[in-house]
Amino acid sequence: MEFSWIFTLSDKPEWSVCKTLEFAPSNPGTPWRYLLVSRHERPWLRICLHLQDDESHAFEDCLYWQGALWVGVGSRALRIALATLEMREFQLDWYFGSFFPLEQDLLVCSATRIMRLDPPGNLIWVSPELGLDGVLVSHVDHGVIEGQGEWDPPGGWRDFRLDLDRGELLA
Helix, strand or coil, rough: EEEEEECCCCCHHHHHCEEEEEECCCCCCCEEEEEEEEECCEEEEEEEEECCCCCCCCEEEEEECCCEEEEEECCCEEEEEEECCEEEEEEEECCEEEEEECCEEEEEEEEECCECCCCCEEEEECCCCCCCCCEEEEEECCCCCCEEEECCCCCEEEEEEEEECCCCCCC
């Protein structure tokens, strides 16, 4: 595998000589976590992940997709173009949940909605509310996204069907 990564609480000395990116609010302080990215099994990129004081941090994930590294942490998602290390940030509601890659687009699930992005990170649509404390995509087929949203935690999951092209709920 060309790229591999690990989320860690502490920095490692061998990573201090790598390129470093700050994923942070304006006055970052100490990173909440580090994302250490290896390329061909060698330290290559260190990403300092900072959270704002009021930011929720339920889940974190990293995905290599369409020539970019996608990072979900806190209430944000981040696209890093690996050729240039240009970063694009996407604000989510409440917290990041998961990524669901499709052939041509990426679905980003948050606590309450789904965001559909193209490979360069352009927003295609944001769904209506699909839950209050978690949204999961289980299947995409024939232009329909099927999943569940948690409306009454814990365990109050309800199924939904969403139009892939428009991001609208289907009956």
